[in-house]
Amino acid sequence: MKGGLTFAALPYNTAWCNGPDGIPYMRLTIAAKQAREFIEQIPHSTCTRAAPHRWHVADDGTVRAQSVLWLFCWGKTGMGSQTAAGEARRVFDLILPVTFDRFDALIDHRYARAHRYSREDIDAELTAILNREIDLGRASVADLLKLHAQVLEELRRRGIMRSSNNPVADYTEHLVTTKLGLTLRHNSAAGHDAVDNKGRRYQIKGRRLTPENASTELSAIRNLPGKPFDFLIGVVYRPDFTVDYAAQVPYEVVVELAKYSKHTNAYRFLMRRSIIVDARVTDVTDRLTA
Numbered sequence: 001m002k003g004g005l006t007f008a009a010l011p012y013n014t015a016w017c018n019g020p021d022g023i024p025y026m027r028l029t030i031a032a033k034q035a036r037e038f039i040e041q042i043p044h045s046t047c048t049r050a051a052p053h054r055w056h057v058a059d060d061g062t063v064r065a066q067s068v069l070w071l072f073c074w075g076k077t078g079m080g081s082q083t084a085a086g087e088a089r090r091v092f093d094l095i096l097p098v099t100f101d102r103f104d105a106l107i108d109h110r111y112a113r114a115h116r117y118s119r120e121d122i123d124a125e126l127t128a129i130l131n132r133e134i135d136l137g138r139a140s141v142a143d144l145l146k147l148h149a150q151v152l153e154e155l156r157r158r159g160i161m162r163s164s165n166n167p168v169a170d171y172t173e174h175l176v177t178t179k180l181g182l183t184l185r186h187n188s189a190a191g192h193d194a195v196d197n198k199g200r201r202y203q204i205k206g207r208r209l210t211p212e213n214a215s216t217e218l219s220a221i222r223n224l225p226g227k228p229f230d231f232l233i234g235v236v237y238r239p240d241f242t243v244d245y246a247a248q249v250p251y252e253v254v255v256e257l258a259k260y261s262k263h264t265n266a267y268r269f270l271m272r273r274s275i276i277v278d279a280r281v282t283d284v285t286d287r288l289t290a
Contacts, residue, residue, distance in 0.1 A: 026062065026065070026068055026096060026097065026098075026123075026126075026127070026130075027060070027061045027062050027097065028057060028061040028062075028063060028096065029095060029096065029097055030094065030095050034095075035057070036055060036057075038091045038094060038095060039051050039071065039091055039095075042074065042087045042088050042091060043081070043084050043087060044074075044078065044084035046079055047074055047084060047088070050070075054066070054070045054116075055067050055070070055071070064123065065115070065123045065125070065126040066115065066116055066117065066118055066122065068096065068103075068126065069107070069111075069115055069116040069126070070117075071088060071092055072100070072109075073109070073113055075089040075100050075104075076109050076112070097150060098130065099140070099143055099146065101140065101143070102139070102140075102143045103130070105138075106130055107126075107129060107130075152167060155167060155170075155171070161174070168206045168207070168208050168237070169205075169206060171206070171241070172205065172235050173194070173204050175243075175288060176233050176235065176246075176288065177193075179284075179288045180233070180284065180287060180288075181196070181197075182196050182202055183195050190228065191203065191223055191226070191228020191229060192229040192230075200230045200231065201228070201229045201231070202229060202230070202231050202232070202248075203221070203229040203231075203232050203233070204232075204233045204235075205219055205232065205233070205234055205235070205271075206234075206235040206236075206237060207234070207235070207237065208236075208237040208238075208239065208241065209236060209237065209238060209239065209244065210239050215270075216236055216271045216273075217268055217269070217270050217271075218234055218269050218270075218271050220261075220266035220267065220268070221254070221258060221267040221268075221269055222266050222267075224255065224258060224267045227251055229251060230250070230251055231249060231250055231251065232248075232249045232251070232269070233247075233248050233249075234247055234249060234269075234271035235288065236271055236273075242289075243285060243288050243289050244273075245276065245283070245285045246283075246284045247271075247276050247281050247282060247283055247284060247285075248281065249275065250280050250281070252280070253278060253280050253281060254269060257269060257270070257275070
């Protein structure tokens with residue numbers, strides 16, 4: 001309990017949505033009803049009276065730019081009440097996809113005061129300001145983690161990822177199936193990720209190299225003696241997720257080069273660049289980067 005507000009654990013929802021022009025607008029991170037309740041409990045009678053007229057949320061949870069600026073101004077001054085200002089800042093952090101401190105770093109208070117009651121459509125304008133390049137070196141840990149979560153969720157929403165976890169595996173499946181014309185299979189127990197129009201089976205794996213870890217070892221290959229796939233597509237990325245090299249490796253080559261690990265009861269496979277020179281292996285780097 002902080003200043004009369006109960007900050008319970010609430011579900012995280014997509015923070016951004018696209019308007020009709022494709023520009024992402026601000027969206028609530030909690031239910032609209034809960035957000036309004038929090039705002040109406042900010043301890044200042046002027047804020048309470050103004051909320052029904054100044055706080056506007058669409059059915060999909062998108063908040064009007066003017067409403068965001070109005071709440072931001074309350075967090076800046078609280079109309080002379082430090083208590084109201086503090087609660088407004090905490091509510092801002094709770095219900096919106098950008099922290100108050102981050103918003104404050106990007107939005108000038110004079111701009112917010114001048115536009116909070118604007119009759120114009122300023123959603124795109126505000127979004128453009130918020131989407132300016134972020135100085136990651138100066139961002140707080142909380143802002144970085146929030147940005148990371150938003151990026152993963154947006155990739156999931158676009159269908160590039162099937163979960164909101166590490167993007168390498170899902171992105172690699174999306175990239176390979178799209179560029180090579182394969183059909184993604186959703187039965188992971190089958191031991192392969194995709195098939196082509198001839199019914200040939202493909203296991204797809206990616207590895208992102210970083211300065212801290214330059215290993216090209218792909219994730220574990222299960223049940224290799226059972227021939228769960230006909231080809232392995234291995235993709236190696238640079239640190240910025242651009243493709244460094246990629247190859248289509250026949251099953252028999254994988255069997256020759258993979259090493260069994262008793263500890264994991266699976267096979268280890270190093271996706272070294274040199275594998276491309278094997279005549280049985282097909283270099284697909286250009287096809288994936290075209």
